[in-house]
Amino acid sequence: MLDESSFRDYSSCFSEWGKQLFFIYFGLSKVGLSISAEVCGAVGLGLLGGSYMAESFRSELEAVPVLQMESALALGMNCLQMFRSVILPQAFSISVPAIVANIIFLLKETSVFSAISLISVVLSMAFGILLGMIK
Numbered sequence: 001m002l003d004e005s006s007f008r009d010y011s012s013c014f015s016e017w018g019k020q021l022f023f024i025y026f027g028l029s030k031v032g033l034s035i036s037a038e039v040c041g042a043v044g045l046g047l048l049g050g051s052y053m054a055e056s057f058r059s060e061l062e063a064v065p066v067l068q069m070e071s072a073l074a075l076g077m078n079c080l081q082m083f084r085s086v087i088l089p090q091a092f093s094i095s096v097p098a099i100v101a102n103i104i105f106l107l108k109e110t111s112v113f114s115a116i117s118l119i120s121v122v123l124s125m126a127f128g129i130l131l132g133m134i135k
Helices: 004-018 021-031 037-063 066-074 079-130
Strands: none
Touching (some): 021 037, 037 079, 066 079
């Protein structure tokens, strides 16, 4: 099982790679993997949204005081009861503004996806004109 420091390193690495929508589209084509703009946009926006949501949930779970966890354990709760009854309700109430902000950010980030798909459409039209398919 992962300890806390390796989990933190893994989550920060995932967060940074999830923010690279242009790398997914342009970088993978340089390596030789050709992915359509729609698939690239769906994967990229999914990774982007997932990485920001993971960061917000992680920060909200860390915002709950350790005293709350210790108190739940002192009352005889197991880990599942502690998270379900004590930690998650407090973390959820803290996380609502961050979740809404992340959803708004993800909606605004779809403009980057439209830029990628516009480039794909323009290049397809240019190749069609060069090959004589489009007059």
